[in-house]
Amino acid sequence: MYGNAYIDPNEKANLILAEEDPQKLAEFEARIDRGEKIEPKDWMPKEYRKQLIRMIEQHAHSEIIGALPEGTWITRAPGFKRKLALMAKVQDEVGHAQLLYSAAETLGKSREAMINDLITGKSKYSNVFNYPAFTWADACVIAWLIDAGAIINQVANAKGSYGPYCRALDRICTEESFHLKYGHDNVVTLATGSSIQRDMVQGALIRWWPPIMHFFGPSDKISQHTEILMKWKVKMASNDDMRQQFLDMYVPKIWDLGLSIPDPLLKKNTATNKWEYTEPDWDEFKRVINGDGPCNAERLAVRRHAEEHGRWVREALNNVGSKYIVPLA
Amino acid sequence: MNQTSSEAIKELLYKMADDLLIIGHRNSEWTGLGPILEEDISFSSMAQDKIGQAQALYQLLNDLGEQEPDTVAFTRNANQFHNAQLVELPNGEYDFSLVRHFLYDHADQLRFEALANSSYEPLAKVARKVKGELKYHVFHANTWMVKLGSANEESHNRMQAAFNEAWNYALGMFEKSSFEDQLIAEGVFEGEETLQEKWLANITPYLIKAGIEIPASTSWNPVFGGRIGNHTANLSPLVEEMSEVFRFDPTAEW
Numbered sequence: 001m002y003g004n005a006y007i008d009p010n011e012k013a014n015l016i017l018a019e020e021d022p023q024k025l026a027e028f029e030a031r032i033d034r035g036e037k038i039e040p041k042d043w044m045p046k047e048y049r050k051q052l053i054r055m056i057e058q059h060a061h062s063e064i065i066g067a068l069p070e071g072t073w074i075t076r077a078p079g080f081k082r083k084l085a086l087m088a089k090v091q092d093e094v095g096h097a098q099l100l101y102s103a104a105e106t107l108g109k110s111r112e113a114m115i116n117d118l119i120t121g122k123s124k125y126s127n128v129f130n131y132p133a134f135t136w137a138d139a140c141v142i143a144w145l146i147d148a149g150a151i152i153n154q155v156a157n158a159k160g161s162y163g164p165y166c167r168a169l170d171r172i173c174t175e176e177s178f179h180l181k182y183g184h185d186n187v188v189t190l191a192t193g194s195s196i197q198r199d200m201v202q203g204a205l206i207r208w209w210p211p212i213m214h215f216f217g218p219s220d221k222i223s224q225h226t227e228i229l230m231k232w233k234v235k236m237a238s239n240d241d242m243r244q245q246f247l248d249m250y251v252p253k254i255w256d257l258g259l260s261i262p263d264p265l266l267k268k269n270t271a272t273n274k275w276e277y278t279e280p281d282w283d284e285f286k287r288v289i290n291g292d293g294p295c296n297a298e299r300l301a302v303r304r305h306a307e308e309h310g311r312w313v314r315e316a317l318n319n320v321g322s323k324y325i326v327p328l329a
Numbered sequence: 330m331n332q333t334s335s336e337a338i339k340e341l342l343y344k345m346a347d348d349l350l351i352i353g354h355r356n357s358e359w360t361g362l363g364p365i366l367e368e369d370i371s372f373s374s375m376a377q378d379k380i381g382q383a384q385a386l387y388q389l390l391n392d393l394g395e396q397e398p399d400t401v402a403f404t405r406n407a408n409q410f411h412n413a414q415l416v417e418l419p420n421g422e423y424d425f426s427l428v429r430h431f432l433y434d435h436a437d438q439l440r441f442e443a444l445a446n447s448s449y450e451p452l453a454k455v456a457r458k459v460k461g462e463l464k465y466h467v468f469h470a471n472t473w474m475v476k477l478g479s480a481n482e483e484s485h486n487r488m489q490a491a492f493n494e495a496w497n498y499a500l501g502m503f504e505k506s507s508f509e510d511q512l513i514a515e516g517v518f519e520g521e522e523t524l525q526e527k528w529l530a531n532i533t534p535y536l537i538k539a540g541i542e543i544p545a546s547t548s549w550n551p552v553f554g555g556r557i558g559n560h561t562a563n564l565s566p567l568v569e570e571m572s573e574v575f576r577f578d579p580t581a582e583w
């Protein structure tokens with residue numbers, strides 16, 4: 001899964017462009033206009049490289065951090081069918097991280113450097129994973145609706161301009177569609193189950209609705225400076241467009257299950273054909289993405305623990321050529 | 330099948346299925362926490378195989394009149410489990426998990442290979458399928474055992490210490506059943522003693538390559554009891570966690 005890359009609105013991309021060779025830049029942009037893919041060895045503006053690394057890296061981090069809230073439910077999944085399916089799903093997510101780190105490495109940043117930036121808090125990951133999965137139903141809602149959001153985002157980005165990222169996304173999207181089915185099946189089972197199960201899933205939906213609305217990133221009104229990224233096909237759809245697409249596809253399905261969404265203003269305006277909703281709390285979004293969410297510290301602590309406790313293994317791997325001989329007593 | 334053989338076969342199936350379920354559960358605890366992403370994925374894929382294999386064996390038990398696989402796996406208490414204590418021990422560091430995986434999977438592979446020729450055809454059929462899946466598990470264990478046993482001083486010392494810690498528990502896997510002679514006589518299973526001999530012969534060459542020493546046989550002290558429901562304090566919390574959601578409403582569909 002994946003959250004929309006967070007773009008700092010204070011950055012001035014255009015300034016950096018002034019340093020680029022205008023002819024090369026024009027050729028580069030013409031290629032993108034023609035729908036060609038940019039490959040690792042091709043010339044690209046510094047800003048293009050930088051934004052792509054940030055975006056793919058954030059995506060990769062989201063996959064491994066995303067494995068944590070769902071992973072805690074693997075050991076609690078009710079019954080063989082669910083346990084096996086959830087293990088396979090989370091395994092896929094870790095596999096996505098692997099694919100994405102490799103794609104980002106083609107731009108010149110090593111996996112190690114990226115993971116290091118993750119655990120020191122320097123680079124971001126999808127905000128949704130800074131919220132806890134309180135019950136089994138939370139894990140089910142995540143698998144359905146967060147993965148649904150991820151698919152919208154990833155299908156759009158798969159048509160982007162950077163070859164290795166697009167190819168990774170094509171593979172990822174195929175697997176995500178299974179996650180979506182798995183999540184939907186779980187939510188349907190709970191929503192049509194016993195009253196305990198219904199309450200559980202309704203509670204989870206109430207908790208997860210605000211993070212889901214945050215998922216596509218700040219409203220276009222407050223998120224400027226993305227024009228150049230859209231022009232270069234780094235970013236393929238605006239945050240609000242993706243949010244609209246999500247609401248269009250999933251709100252009716254949620255309502256069909258008899259679940260209620262905690263937003264009294266949510267409705268489709270038949271005149272504009274757009275969904276209207278309460279504007280998500282973007283201050284909270286910023287607070288959480290900058291480290292102050294309910295689970296930021298815990299998620300990074302787990303990741304840091306894994307890195308630290310696995311260091312001896314990685315060091316040993318680097319050493320395999322030189323076989324250690326046990327000294328004779 | 331007469332009454333006694335049915336009891337004997339059930340006991341055999343229970344201990345194998347419980348071993349697989351519990352080690353599968355432990356393997357799955359590595360998800361998101363492995364030393365490298367590739368190992369996260371390996372442990373997860375082995376966990377899925379193990380739990381799938383456990384399910385297949387619980388299904389055989391169900392065919393013999395026991396309850397549904399989900400009910401058996403998710404509603405019993407710890408003292409009703411027949412797994413060896415080796416598999417319930419916490420994952421510890423990667424060294425211990427890997428050593429346990431090595432010791433357990435070699436035994437498991439030999440067990441399923443032997444059972445592929447069992448006179449109890451339903452089990453033989455499952456065993457023929459499972460032994461194929463186990464090839465990868467054993468290969469993975471061998472590769473890592475040799476790599477980390479011999480890479481550098483720290484990794485060697487860690488692996489040797491984990492090995493010493495696991496050893497008597499590993500010997501406990503071969504705890505004999507009260508139906509042992511009957512199972513052997515009826516050609517259902519070759520018996521724990523034979524299995525242990527083969528196991529020793531199989532693991533030794535890899536241990537030599539890894540530079541890991543087996544403790545002197547005079548100090549061997551197998552930890553038995555798991556097969557009759559005696560467990561360490563680690564199993565109960567594991568079982569509670571595993572069945573936490575299911576027990577909310579055991580009659581519901583999840």
Ligand SMILES: [Fe+2]
Nearest residue numbers: 001147176179
């Ligand atoms: Fe997913």
Ligand SMILES: [Fe+2]
Nearest residue numbers: 001063093096
């Ligand atoms: Fe994913």
